[in-house]
Amino acid sequence: MHEYRFHQVLLILIVLFVATIPPGEVQAGEELNCLICHKHRGLSRIDENGKFRLFYINNELFESGPHRRNNCQDCHTDIVRIPHDPAKKVDCTQQCHVVEPSGKARFSHKPIAETLAMSVHGKLDAEGKPKKYQEDYPGCKDCHDQPLYRPLSVFKGEPRSGISERSISRCKSCHRTGNFAEDFYEHVTSRLRKGRFPLETIEVCAKCHQNPGFLERHELDDAVTTYEETFHGKLIKLGSERTPDCLDCHVVEGENTHLIEAKTVPTSATNKANVGNTCRASDCHKKASAQLASFQTHVTYEREKYPMQFYMLMFFKALMAVILYFFLTMIFFELMRRLFPAFAFFKESKADDTDTRPALKDREQ
Amino acid sequence: MSKYDPIVYKDGKRYFYRFSAHQRIQHVVLFSSVLLLALTGFPLRHADEAWAKPLYAALGGPEVAPTIHRVAGSVLLVLFVYHTIYWIVKFIKNDLGKLKKENRLTLGTGIKAFFTQEMVPNKKDWYDIIHLWKYLLYFTNRPPRHERMSWREKFDYFAPYWGVPILGPAGAVLWWRDEVSHILPGWVLNAAYIMHTDEALLAILFLFFVHWYNVHYAPEKFPAAKVWLTGYLSEDEMIHEHYAHYVQVMIEAGLEEEIQQQHFGGEHYEW
Secondary structure, three states, X not given: OHHHHHHHHHHHHHHHHHHHOOOOOOOOOOOOOOHHHHOOOOOEEEOOOOOEEEOOOOHHHHHHOXXXXXXXXXXXXXXXXXXXXXXXXXXXXXXXXXXOOOOOOEOOOHHHHHHHHHOOOOOEOOOOOEOOOHHHXXXXXXXXXXXXXXXXXXXXXXXXXXXXXXXXXXXXXXOOOOOHHHHHHHHHHHHHOOOOOHHHHHHHHHXXXXXXXXXXXXXXXXXXXXXXXXHHHHHHHOOOOOOOOHHHHHOOOOOOOOOOOOOOOOOOOOOHHHHHHHHOOOOOOXXXXXXXXXXXXXXXXXXXOOHHHHHHHHHHHHHHHHHHHHHHHHXXXXXXXXXXXXXXXXXXXXXXXXXXXXXXXXXXX | OOOOOOEEEEOOEEEEEOOOHHHHHHXXXXXXXXXXXXXXXXXXXXXXXXXXXXXXXXXXXHHHHHHHHHHHHHHHHHHHHXXXXXXXXXXXXXXXXXXXXXXXXXXXXXXXXXXXXXXXXXXXXXXXXXXXXXXXOOOOOOOOOOOOOOHXXXXXHHHHHHHHHHHHHHHHHHHOHHHHOOOOOOHHHHHHHHHHHHHHHHHHHHHHHHHHHHHHHOOOOOOOOOHHHHOEEEHHXXXXXXXXXXXXXXXXXXXXXXXXXOOOOOOOOOO
16 A cells, blocks of 8 residues: 555656656757756756755747847856856856957947946946945846746746747748848847836836835835826826836936936936926927926825925815715714614604794794 | 796606706716716726726726816816806896896895805704704704705705816816926926825715715615706605705795695605
8 A cells, every 4th residue: 555655656756757848959058958957947956055046948938038049158158068067157248159240249248237337226336436235236137037037937927029920921031041030030129119018117126116125225215106106107007008117217318228327417317407308308298398397206295305295185185084074974873863763862743843834933043 | 947847746746846957967967077087087096906907998098098088077177167157147147137126136135145045055054964963863853954955965066166176277287287387397297196186086985975875875865866867856855855945835836735744753764
């Protein structure tokens, strides 16, 4: 009996293991055949800090991601043979093996990193000294949260963008070799549309800017919740894509998205001198005057910071309380009066009420 | 005025005139626009709630619903102005005209005529509120005897005169925000936002709880009062809610002998 159950469990385990081996050919990392190990969904370990690390590479996600034309080693440069030692963290600013076609130089994300360093999100202050709470400042992956970097989430039904088959078929009638048409199409069209849905952008910013610990450390107001209180935030929640998200106001029009500057910086999109132009940018408040700039977006309703909003809110709350409590109490007592309709402490008799003109009687009161 | 008989008979029952067709149509326009405004406004106000997105989508979503909201708001504002003019014209024609005919029109009688109009609050309303609380707390078994307009109806009537002047201009500022920014600073939009959303909540809560209690939820009215459609009140309703007015109308119609007694607590509940 006991042994029988053991065999049963073993069989189930084997079936489960076989079932979880992904089908399809090995494509990524051809040069070292990395997927021979990394295709297994269970490939993981607990690292020195006790953190669970998953080393599974979802090839389907890799093939649909922006880095699909890179080899593993282009980013993981410290790996030269397999089996390999624990790999270092990837440095996105290093030169990779892709040649940038316009200048024929090797490609690198370094200029983006330099822009980010100049922005409010850079790790160093204006004098080059490290800012407090270094670990709170974002690196590439904190915002560019690709599904590939969290390969399990794809099994939870996360949406992914895809290629329009009808469009690509027109490219493929000439560009037949390899995956050139798909890659070029993705590369160009991803820059023609908004990179993310507004809700996704807000979610990315909210990871820090709605995090209570983070807000307290940096003495910041909750930028996301206050934004969600505005018509901008509410319309986006209701599915609008023509309403501004964080980036539309915090990046100067036409500027690199990575250059978000503090409002104290003179060139910042949210600097007092520039807000007017930011509101009037593109197809937003084109006809507005620069006076629109004194609109306050991130209102916390604190008395010291936003006295007008605080007192107006108090006024309306008080008015609502007085009116509704008065009438709802009355309705309550009116319903209670119906429990014992004929009862009264002091009864007026109908015999005393023979006057057919009580209206006139009441008026003389 | 005399287009409507104060008392009409149908199937042997008396019905008492209350609202002209003109007034009833104004009421229909009023509640249609307010309901549309609420339906297209509250999903936005409560965008976080689960019902907000499907309801907003059903009303056309972010592309169409704001237009519905603005059209309904414009209709409400036009109705508001129209009704105020209607009221003034009616006052001049009926009340002042009557005084002039009788050669009694002076500043004093004119002002008095203004303050004795049926919807203007007066001292008797205050006595009626006190009397109602005496009745509700079981200190008497006789409900208050209301005139043609009870204080509750007067409150309902004047509520838009508080709500529309706040909601309308604030809504217009939010609608024409770009143009307004040439005249007023941007923080006015912050003020308009609070005025518009919070006054809207007050208005809707008042309508849905208090006004709808008066005309829908109250046991003797449920599921709905009919006076907004027919313009006439039954004799029972008249005795129950407007006894002072009932007696006056009956006397004026020469039916003094047939005046019924007021319903006291416990009498005549058809529910």
